[in-house]
Amino acid sequence: MRRLMTYLKPHKLAAGFSLIIVLVLIALELYRPMIIADAIDDYINAYYEPYGVVSEDKADVVYEGIPLSKQYDESTTHEFYQVYLWKDNYYLFHYEDGSLAKEFQRADKATLQGQTITLKVKGQTYEGKKMTEKEIKILRKRDLSGIKEAAILYLISLLAYLICDSLSIWVMQKMGQDIVYEMRNEVFSHLLTLDTQFFNKEPVGKLVTRVTNDTESVNELFSQVLVKLFRNIVKIIGFAVVMLSRNVKMTGLAFMMLPLVAALTFFFRYLSRKAYRMVRAALTDMNTFLSENLSGMRLIQIFTREKEKFQEFLFKNKTLYKAYFREQMTFAIFRPSIYMLSVVSLVIIMGFGGKYTLQGTLSLGTLYLFINYIRRFFEPIQELAEQFGTLQSSLASAEKIFTILDEKPSIVNNETVLNPGRLKGEITFDHVWFAYEKDEYVLKDISFSIKPGERVAFVGATGAGKTSILNLIGRYYDIQKGSISIDGKDIREYSTNALRGNIGQVQQDVFIFTGDIKSNITLNNPEITDEKMKDAAKYVNADGFISKLPGGYEEPVSERGATFSAGQRQLLSFARTLAYNPSILVLDEATANIDTETESLITQALQRLMEGRTTIMVAHRLSTIQHADKIMVMDKGKIMESGTHQELLKKKGIYYKLYELQLAAQEE
Numbered sequence: 001m002r003r004l005m006t007y008l009k010p011h012k013l014a015a016g017f018s019l020i021i022v023l024v025l026i027a028l029e030l031y032r033p034m035i036i037a038d039a040i041d042d043y044i045n046a047y048y049e050p051y052g053v054v055s056e057d058k059a060d061v062v063y064e065g066i067p068l069s070k071q072y073d074e075s076t077t078h079e080f081y082q083v084y085l086w087k088d089n090y091y092l093f094h095y096e097d098g099s100l101a102k103e104f105q106r107a108d109k110a111t112l113q114g115q116t117i118t119l120k121v122k123g124q125t126y127e128g129k130k131m132t133e134k135e136i137k138i139l140r141k142r143d144l145s146g147i148k149e150a151a152i153l154y155l156i157s158l159l160a161y162l163i164c165d166s167l168s169i170w171v172m173q174k175m176g177q178d179i180v181y182e183m184r185n186e187v188f189s190h191l192l193t194l195d196t197q198f199f200n201k202e203p204v205g206k207l208v209t210r211v212t213n214d215t216e217s218v219n220e221l222f223s224q225v226l227v228k229l230f231r232n233i234v235k236i237i238g239f240a241v242v243m244l245s246r247n248v249k250m251t252g253l254a255f256m257m258l259p260l261v262a263a264l265t266f267f268f269r270y271l272s273r274k275a276y277r278m279v280r281a282a283l284t285d286m287n288t289f290l291s292e293n294l295s296g297m298r299l300i301q302i303f304t305r306e307k308e309k310f311q312e313f314l315f316k317n318k319t320l321y322k323a324y325f326r327e328q329m330t331f332a333i334f335r336p337s338i339y340m341l342s343v344v345s346l347v348i349i350m351g352f353g354g355k356y357t358l359q360g361t362l363s364l365g366t367l368y369l370f371i372n373y374i375r376r377f378f379e380p381i382q383e384l385a386e387q388f389g390t391l392q393s394s395l396a397s398a399e400k401i402f403t404i405l406d407e408k409p410s411i412v413n414n415e416t417v418l419n420p421g422r423l424k425g426e427i428t429f430d431h432v433w434f435a436y437e438k439d440e441y442v443l444k445d446i447s448f449s450i451k452p453g454e455r456v457a458f459v460g461a462t463g464a465g466k467t468s469i470l471n472l473i474g475r476y477y478d479i480q481k482g483s484i485s486i487d488g489k490d491i492r493e494y495s496t497n498a499l500r501g502n503i504g505q506v507q508q509d510v511f512i513f514t515g516d517i518k519s520n521i522t523l524n525n526p527e528i529t530d531e532k533m534k535d536a537a538k539y540v541n542a543d544g545f546i547s548k549l550p551g552g553y554e555e556p557v558s559e560r561g562a563t564f565s566a567g568q569r570q571l572l573s574f575a576r577t578l579a580y581n582p583s584i585l586v587l588d589e590a591t592a593n594i595d596t597e598t599e600s601l602i603t604q605a606l607q608r609l610m611e612g613r614t615t616i617m618v619a620h621r622l623s624t625i626q627h628a629d630k631i632m633v634m635d636k637g638k639i640m641e642s643g644t645h646q647e648l649l650k651k652k653g654i655y656y657k658l659y660e661l662q663l664a665a666q667e668e
Helices: 009-044 098-106 133-139 141-193 196-201 204-246 248-254 258-295 297-302 306-359 364-405 466-473 496-501 517-522 530-539 566-579 596-609 645-651 654-667
Strands: 051-053 061-063 066-069 080-086 089-095 110-113 116-121 124-130 427-437 440-450 455-460 481-486 503-506 584-588 614-618 630-635 638-643
Touching (some): 009 141, 009 204, 089 133, 204 248, 248 306, 248 364, 440 466, 455 466, 455 654, 466 614
Parallel strands (some): 455 630
Antiparallel strands (some): 061 066, 080 089, 110 116
């Protein structure tokens, strides 16, 4: 959590402003019911309070020439008027004993004769005259005015609440999106620094989930969860403080269910956390499965494994379904349980509160306030419990993101590195030992030298170590023993960007990005002009098919270039490599998937491009490397033979046997 808060520091002004708004919102939310409660006690239900006859300068109202006020001195006031409500009609009583006020409130037996009602209070009979609507308005002028003021104040507070609420949502959403925007940038920029070994062991679907779903979960933490946690905690405290200030006994009754609520909340937190972890694990598994199988759909169809893959999907989908269902069932039990406890508390408040109101020890306004508050009091408790689950999920997502951010690249530059503009291309391997896994060496004591501009080919059986040599030249892995140097300098002395910028690599499996042909050749490098791009395409004879497309170089490209043939994709790969004008060319089975006609076009281009460039080739088809200056034959991680095509044939060793086998296969 502490690490997450570091992302909040640049936005502390927005966060502080939002917390202030939240406090204002809570104050307004607490205040609105108080306005109504006070209006009930002071104005709406104030008819039972007697009016004392006072001097004109102290009068609230003058009724039939008599100055009256509810604020009077009991020791000097000896004449009173009181309104009595009976069957929706108001009756006005006059008496001189100030102690009769409460007795009039409790009187419930009345005799009605025409426009007069008779009450018996303390053994004496009092008559009240029915009041007209006009008389009521005159007598209750102050109450009517107070109700209008309360209504206006309520509307103002409601409007202020809506404005502050909208402002709070905007500020928090903006802050959350800003933080997640920065976090996504940080995660992806960090992924760009990680080496090949990391991506070999991490599923693509899992990484996509980290950059998208998990960062969105963190956004929810900053834009909603933290503020709501703060808001609900303060709201609960606010409700408790106001209720205690109004009536301690009623507050005690209202909180009778709290121990059960607390126990239920902790139990729910345990279940929801467990359910959420199951959901996240199942969802990640599903995303990984979909990412892999949708990418490899063609292979699935080639081997007719659709039914089997669908069965795998059904299992994973069922697992995800059960996880989601378990999570929803947890909420389905918790929410009604909290609601039931809130209803029980409400019944207790209404029962005891109604009794105290009838006894005259609790005002009607206070009873309304407690009923209103107790209905609201359990909402933040329920939200708190649910938000703890969301908080846990956000923290779990953040932990997964930090796991990636804590991943250290195994290939790092030294503190001082060389940044050559262009290398000559002299390559030397000196007693190189290399293993992907500890002590499982795939290259064993490899030594060779390649002169600038020389064309060298590596041949051998699958797993002999040919591609590993190509990976080491670009320093995608570090070796365990020996040294690799280019132009007389150990490759670790160069910055990886400068080193790889001098190496143009074409692989057998060509990756084409979604976009257009231009962006696939230039990779949006502003230094590669349209002229350079087209020249590169012409060199490898790619311009021929590109110019025939409706959009030319602006022609949209679907995912992985699915609309192009294997040969066309390979030509685009050549154009991309040559547009960067490398000093070293690395060709890893570059002509393996190309038809005879396309291979002829590429061979023509390569003959021109190899001039002045060091070229390293890996090929199984020996016919494509016969003109190499040097051919190195590998077997089980070692260089067994080296020489030109003719020299190796004369030796009648491994190369000779490979050549004879391929020749025999072609004749068949």
